[in-house]
Amino acid sequence: MDIIVIGGGPAGLSAAITAKDLGADVLLVDENHKIGGQLVKQTHKFFGAKQHWCGVRGINIANILFEQAQQKGVNVLLESSAVGIYNENNIKKVGIITSEKYMLVETKGIIIAAGAEENMLNFENNDLPGIYGAGAVQTLVNVYGIMPGKKVLMVGSGNIGLIVSYQLMQAGINVVGIIEGMPEIGGYLVHASKIRRLGIPVYVSHTIKTAIGNESVEGAIITKIDKNWQSIPDSEKQIDCDVICLAVGLTPSTELLSQADCEMKYVPELGGYTACHNELLRTSIPGVYIAGDISGIEEAVTAMLEGKIAGAACVQETLENKKADTILSQASYELAEFRAGPFGEKARTGKNKLQKQ
Amino acid sequence: MNTFDCIIIGGGILGCALTYELGKRGKKVLLIEKDYPGAGSTGRCIGGIRQQFSTPGSIKIMMRSVEIFKEMHEVSTKDGYTSGIDWHQGGYLFLACSEKEKSQYLSIIKTQQECGLPVKYIEKEEALKIVPSLNEFDFIGGAYCNTDGQANPFQVLKFYLDGIEKNGGTVLSNTKVVKINTNNNIIDSVITNTGDKFAAPIIINTAGPWAKEIAQLVGIELPIEAERHEALITEPTKKLFEPMIVCYSPSCYFQQFNHTGQIIGCYTPEDPAKGFERNSSSEFLPEFSNRILKLIPALKDLKVVRSWAGWYEITPDGSPIIGETEIKGFWVVAGGCGHGFMFGPAIGECVAKLICKEDSEISLDEFSINRKFKSKEAMK
Numbered sequence: 056m057d058i059i060v061i062g063g064g065p066a067g068l069s070a071a072i073t074a075k076d077l078g079a080d081v082l083l084v085d086e087n088h089k090i091g092g093q094l095v096k097q098t099h100k101f102f103g104a105k106q107h108w109c110g111v112r113g114i115n116i117a118n119i120l121f122e123q124a125q126q127k128g129v130n131v132l133l134e135s136s137a138v139g140i141y142n143e144n145n146i147k148k149v150g151i152i153t154s155e156k157y158m159l160v161e162t163k164g165i166i167i168a169a170g171a172e173e174n175m176l177n178f179e180n181n182d183l184p185g186i187y188g189a190g191a192v193q194t195l196v197n198v199y200g201i202m203p204g205k206k207v208l209m210v211g212s213g214n215i216g217l218i219v220s221y222q223l224m225q226a227g228i229n230v231v232g233i234i235e236g237m238p239e240i241g242g243y244l245v246h247a248s249k250i251r252r253l254g255i256p257v258y259v260s261h262t263i264k265t266a267i268g269n270e271s272v273e274g275a276i277i278t279k280i281d282k283n284w285q286s287i288p289d290s291e292k293q294i295d296c297d298v299i300c301l302a303v304g305l306t307p308s309t310e311l312l313s314q315a316d317c318e319m320k321y322v323p324e325l326g327g328y329t330a331c332h333n334e335l336l337r338t339s340i341p342g343v344y345i346a347g348d349i350s351g352i353e354e355a356v357t358a359m360l361e362g363k364i365a366g367a368a369c370v371q372e373t374l375e376n377k378k379a380d381t382i383l384s385q386a387s388y389e390l391a392e393f394r395a396g397p398f399g400e401k402a403r404t405g406k407n408k409l410q411k412q
Numbered sequence: 413m414n415t416f417d418c419i420i421i422g423g424g425i426l427g428c429a430l431t432y433e434l435g436k437r438g439k440k441v442l443l444i445e446k447d448y449p450g451a452g453s454t455g456r457c458i459g460g461i462r463q464q465f466s467t468p469g470s471i472k473i474m475m476r477s478v479e480i481f482k483e484m485h486e487v488s489t490k491d492g493y494t495s496g497i498d499w500h501q502g503g504y505l506f507l508a509c510s511e512k513e514k515s516q517y518l519s520i521i522k523t524q525q526e527c528g529l530p531v532k533y534i535e536k537e538e539a540l541k542i543v544p545s546l547n548e549f550d551f552i553g554g555a556y557c558n559t560d561g562q563a564n565p566f567q568v569l570k571f572y573l574d575g576i577e578k579n580g581g582t583v584l585s586n587t588k589v590v591k592i593n594t595n596n597n598i599i600d601s602v603i604t605n606t607g608d609k610f611a612a613p614i615i616i617n618t619a620g621p622w623a624k625e626i627a628q629l630v631g632i633e634l635p636i637e638a639e640r641h642e643a644l645i646t647e648p649t650k651k652l653f654e655p656m657i658v659c660y661s662p663s664c665y666f667q668q669f670n671h672t673g674q675i676i677g678c679y680t681p682e683d684p685a686k687g688f689e690r691n692s693s694s695e696f697l698p699e700f701s702n703r704i705l706k707l708i709p710a711l712k713d714l715k716v717v718r719s720w721a722g723w724y725e726i727t728p729d730g731s732p733i734i735g736e737t738e739i740k741g742f743w744v745v746a747g748g749c750g751h752g753f754m755f756g757p758a759i760g761e762c763v764a765k766l767i768c769k770e771d772s773e774i775s776l777d778e779f780s781i782n783r784k785f786k787s788k789e790a791m792k
């Protein structure tokens with residue numbers, strides 16, 4: 056192979072398509088049976104600028120990208136995990152476990168777009184059945200049509216918490232409340248207004264203290280907190296619910312990056328540890344690139360733009376392809392423009408911290 | 413304030429055991445570790461503990477280590493401790509795959525039995541009874557000692573670190589020794605990367621694979637080389653076998669943790685990478701899987717959770733190097749050669765006794781820093 060792309064979310068898909076467009080032999084590997092990463096469960100329409108898929112449902116973006124990839128001739132391995140990256144005598148190999156066998160595939164370049172995993176919270180009884188990540192609930196409901204429960208307490212009012220709450224209500228599952236540690240709702244106004252219209256109570260400056268229940272969740276105790284996240288005495292409140300849904304952020308899935316021995320750095324703005332990388336998404340190891348949530352938690356649009364850049368830059372470096380220049384400057388411009396607003400501030404700060412090194 | 417009775421450089425099993433044993437004997441001790449305790453080889457080892465060695469010195473020291481592990485287990489499972497050390501005596505079975513290997517074991521077993529070790533040669537049928545999941549491949553028997561065992565290296569370190577704290581010792585993590593001062597061939601003090609100076613009349617090099625670098629700080633050349641060895645661990649599974657199983661053709665050794673159920677194992681490569689290479693090789697995972705499946709086919713569907721690399725601290729004859737150097741007060745206690753974890757507790761105790769001028773039944777002469785490196789440990 057010329058290039059192996061690990062992870063078939065929006066970042067990996069667009070990296071694979073871009074690299075293929077530039078003439079590389081590309082293998083895309085994803086551990087799931089459906090391609091698309093987080094997009095698979097995003098049944099809602101994206102909003103924003105036209106060129107960034109506005110009005111298209113997440114799941115359809117995944118389908119369109121997958122079709123493109125297949126038409127162009129990207130090799131795709133589903134239900135296959137990349138489990139190791141090796142760099143021996145200047146030869147790169149990726150260890151891949153398919154449903155049948157283990158294989159080592161030699162490659163010139165590697166793009167790691169493994170996404171992120173959901174954060175957990177510390178509170179009493181947080182291992183009771185009935186406590187889920189918001190992404191997991193969204194997958195159950197939107198992909199498999201399974202109801203996780205009847206009364207959901209959502210923890211976290213960022214975009215994910217708000218969107219998932221709204222989708223749960225649409226699916227006929229009662230969201231009994233949304234709690235938020237900060238004094239204000241975290242997500243975009245459009246999503247917050249929908250929640251308001253549905254009349255879901257939002258408890259700002261609150262956190263969860265305890266999950267109640269023996270076999271599974273039967274309720275929760277929440278408490279008001281001050282500016283320093285200390286609970287305020289006598290402010291506890293019991294909520295009747297059978298599901299507690301945690302939408303408290305994501306952390307880059309960096310296991311492969313550490314294993315490959317990329318230089319790592321902890322950047323809170325990006326969601327935790329990630330590999331140090333330059334503006335072309337190259338890690339400390341030549342020929343090894345990252346893109347999407349793994350390089351810092353953002354969103355699908357930035358993931359796709361990063362995928363484009365990583366795909367083009369990886370081809371440029373490993374196959375010495377000059378045609379990549381136009382794609383690189385165009386995508387870099389769009390990405391900078393997309394991140395220019397107030398919502399891009401965290402990513403801008405985080406990425407600056409990484410690149411200053 | 414920066415003066416101690418003893419300073420120990422390197423917080424692996426040897427450094428921690430020694431710091432603990434010296435503190436227990438009333439010494440004011442300081443342990444300096446460049447990362448965190450266990451960051452070196454100790455945190456990368458697979459926790460096997462055996463007494464089946466080929467020389468009386470090693471056999472006896474390991475018989476003492478087993479006693480200490482037992483005591484540690486008893487103390488650490490009592491109230492007031494959060495956890496034990498996951499000690500378990502499941503034995504060690506060295507498979508013989510040829511008549512030649514069999515006769516080698518038979519002659520070593522004689523030495524071992526003379527030291528009082530309950531070890532015996534068993535035929536294939538008996539081996540299959542002890543390990544029913546063992547494949548009937550072409551091995552003919554094996555050397556078996558049922559008092560060998562296993563412990564969790566992290567818990568053992570924690571036991572020692574708790575003990576060091578209780579005895580009033582000091583542990584400095586994230587602190588690297590960068591310079592060692594001497595005065596007319598007498599040890600004086602160490603300087604750390606934080607710019608601090610700590611003085612003691614006795615300074616001990618327990619830096620494991622880095623022991624050579626530390627010795628070079630005072631101009632001493634130690635024959636200890638780092639060599640990469642890899643390991644992997646699986647998800648937990650139901651109990652499949654009791655003993656650590658060691659095979660030489662092809663090389664592989666592995667055991668199942670009795671308390672937690674995972675299978676953990678390694679093999680010795682034909683040509684191990686020298687130096688501080690810490691990346692996994694692309695060969696290890698598939699090759700180890702093939703080798704272990706030949707022995708225990710029942711592991712076929714078990715998932716590997718992770719693999720990693722660490723370092724053996726290799727000496728010319730495969731035994732540790734222990735003693736005071738030509739610089740008065742500067743000691744070396746290192747060179748565990750892939751079995752330093754199991755030696756740790758007894759070596760810590762014996763060296764502490766030596767330093768405190770207590771009597772000890774166990775002689776460390778076999779490991780003397782001044783020995784000629786002639787023979788080679790046969791049970792690697």
Ligand SMILES: Cc1cc2nc3c(=O)[nH]c(=O)nc-3n(C[C@H](O)[C@H](O)[C@H](O)COP(=O)(O)OP(=O)(O)OC[C@H]3O[C@@H](n4cnc5c(N)ncnc54)[C@H](O)[C@@H]3O)c2cc1C
Pocket residue numbers: 061062063064065066067084085086087091092093094097099101135136137138168169170171189190193215218219308311346347348349352353354355356358
């Ligand atoms: C609940 C939720 C709702 C969201 N809603 C929106 C939204 O409305 N709009 C928006 O723009 N963004 C949204 N996002 C964010 C957006 O989905 C992510 O930023 C984006 O999907 C990141 O893309 P990615 O390609 O980096 O990673 P992912 O989409 O996470 O894809 C990574 C893929 O790699 C696979 N993988 C990981 N490791 C391996 C391996 N070793 N071998 C093989 N495969 C591997 C994973 O299984 C996964 O399929 C949402 C996120 C969540 C969690």
Ligand SMILES: Cc1cc2nc3c(=O)[nH]c(=O)nc-3n(C[C@H](O)[C@H](O)[C@H](O)COP(=O)(O)OP(=O)(O)OC[C@H]3O[C@@H](n4cnc5c(N)ncnc54)[C@H](O)[C@@H]3O)c2cc1C
Pocket residue numbers: 421422423424425426427444445446447448449450451452453454455456457458459460461587588589590618619620621622626641642643678721722723724725745746747748749750751752753754755
């Ligand atoms: C894969 C593998 C499997 C193994 N399996 C077994 C087994 O089953 N049984 C067994 O008994 N043994 C086993 N071993 C061997 C065992 O791990 C080692 O022999 C033992 O841990 C060595 O301990 P140590 O204290 O000498 O060295 P280490 O644990 O390496 O400790 C040395 C310490 O010194 C520190 N240091 C270095 N330089 C400095 C400095 N300048 N300043 C301050 N600190 C410094 C390091 O950070 C390190 O923590 C295995 C080893 C490996 C790699």
